[in-house]
Amino acid sequence: MTDRYDVVVAGGGPAGSAAAWQAVRNGARVLLCDKAEFPRDKPCGDGLTPRAVSYLQKMGLGDEVARFHRLNRATIFSPSEWELSFPNRPGMPDHGHGIRRTQLDTMLIDHAASAGADVRQGEEVVGAVTDEDGRVTGITLKGGEQVRADAVIAADGAYSPVKRSLKLDSRYHGYSAIAIRAEMSAVRPDSDSLDIHLKISHRGDQLPGYGWVFPLGDGRVNVGLGYVNSYRHWKQINAAELLGQFMATLPPDWELPPVGALQKSKALQGWRLPMGFTAWPPWRPGVLFAGDAMGAARPVSGAGISKALQSGLAAGECAVAALANGGPTDFTHYEQAVNATWGREYRRGRMFHRLVGVPALTTAGLTVLDKVAHPRFRARLLFWENTLSGS
Template sequence: MTGRYDVVIAGGGPSGSAAAWQAAQSGARVAVLDKAEFPRDKPCGDGLTARAVSYLQKMGLADEVATYHRVNRVTVFSPSEWELTFPRRPGMPDHGHTVSRTHLDTVLLKHAESAGAEVYQGAEVAGPELDARGRVVGVVLKSGEKVLGDAVIAADGAYSPIKRALKLDSQYNGYSAIAIRSEMNLNRPDNDSLDIYLKLLFQGDQLPGYGWVFPMGGSRFNIGLGYVNSYKNWQSINATQFLGDFLRTLPAEWEVPPIEELKKNKSVRAWRLPMGFTAWPPWRPGVLFAGDALGAGKPVSGAGISKALESGLTAGECAVAALVNGGPDDFTNYEQRMRAAWGREYRRGRFFNKLAGNPAIASAGLKALDNRTFRDLLLKSMYKKAQSPQHT
């Protein structure tokens, strides 16, 4: 890690790797630093939405993605059963996939490296390096070594050391979801459906969240649940016990292993998913935030991979453009792009998050969604919106 880089990226997950690939494609000298040695386990729902697939295709990974387990629909239990298909949008796939983050993240990091990025594993970023004016001019590793760059992209996760060191907050007061999952083999045939369970109760309260059962291929499934911290008693929830309660509601013929067995094989993993912009503006002089460090999780669903890829690609592009045309003191171009792409969606998400934290309102919303007439009108509106030019 000698010399100076055009772009230094803290974090080699999807947002960091996407940023590195994008910046390297532009001819920038790029360094990616991650504390882990890849492949490494990463807890996630492991689902790729159609939009996530489209970003991977744009990055030249279409053939790779085609090898992953394909899903063509979403089956929702609210508690009545109904089905969604992925909307048909010009230039976008009409399907999704599932793949373990252990595999996907390794593929993305190697892809960034093949584009010219210099990748350093086992290199833990402890915080930013600042100049006399307080501008970020690089990062400091836990070892004490400094890596300097004209621009830094903080893709260092939900607990971003760079964001913490700069004591950043968000004027939008973003929020978080708590998620937990386990992977297991079931006595159930593979299918092409992402199953979502909306009736998620804790001590009689309807939670703002859902459970999921995602097929991974080979009779292996990712099963988990997530809930948003707008629920007043969210800290009282023992996530592992709650997952065990959810597993016991699934069909007996699937032969779902008990939570105690899953804990022993260490497949139960929990994580925090920041949503609704937990860092805003999404930049400070010298540094841009992407992925979980930005709070990029999709409101309502919590889908994080597509948002990580989009924010990473945009951050990489905007960093290089700013360095070429104005310098590292101003990344307003990135702020404008993120606001245009997500502003309205995230504003609505923050509003509904607050409402859904009230169990009575969450329960009323679930009852409305379980009403077929109301649901059909809502879905018709959603599909129409998805097919509009600004959402393709």
């Protein structure tokens, strides 16, 4: 053991950096470790919803985020074309932004360091250290070094080494999505819309998912698609081939590159997205889980950045509060906070996840969605909320 901290955070993505920033702001001595050297890329849709922007504003990053490409609405193709605007809510922005993860994650980890967190890049966390009672007391780095901490926040991604080292499971572990995307140039004016295409299919089956075109500004777009694993033939899908089929439906005058060229240039990236709380409860003695390590992505839309930020901020706050009021063996307050904020939404989302895996039900739902003209009803049918801002 070479050092001791109040809180050690594994993972420097949005959840980890938000957790480290919050814990430092609450008076903790914090270490944040990530295996990568920043800037580094992460496969993602690269779109920030208004709720995600609101958390960045809360962290004091409003001016920095405002420099990126602004998004004011969503255009849905079901296959008819219709729009949803972002709302005006008290204390909330009415817009989102397109921002690459290279830029977003670097901004966040630098912000955590500026707040006072000890940040170690290029340091891979490979597991948790536990005492004889099974309580997590620190982390182990790839080189063998162990760092002690009163609390560990595992924000180390979908394949969380901390979670795997503890051999944890959750009754919700099977809920996930598969996504693939690439950034590319498009010959079209820069748009202020998140474009969402609901009609994607595999061998005649309507898939439980959607394709997207998210603008990044300067003639660049993020094009991708995702589908959930409740569809029984999901393992038979060639994601790259499916993306190519989707891109073929987009306007030819955009002059998008072929999928083969994107693969050759390594612009094409796929990933698995755990959702619906794949670590539940979201803590064990000595450790809290946040972001993809918790499975924080919404089981309806797969939106993850706002949930990563929100869970990270909550984990950082609850960890320090628990250390000051009873010690690291009980983080029930974190579980209560997560359940109070997301519990009902995620219970419904897991049910939705199961239902949309049946192609006939998904087709029927899209037929209804396509025929109904009321924006509020359409938004609720898609997301169980008045607007997209809950993403």
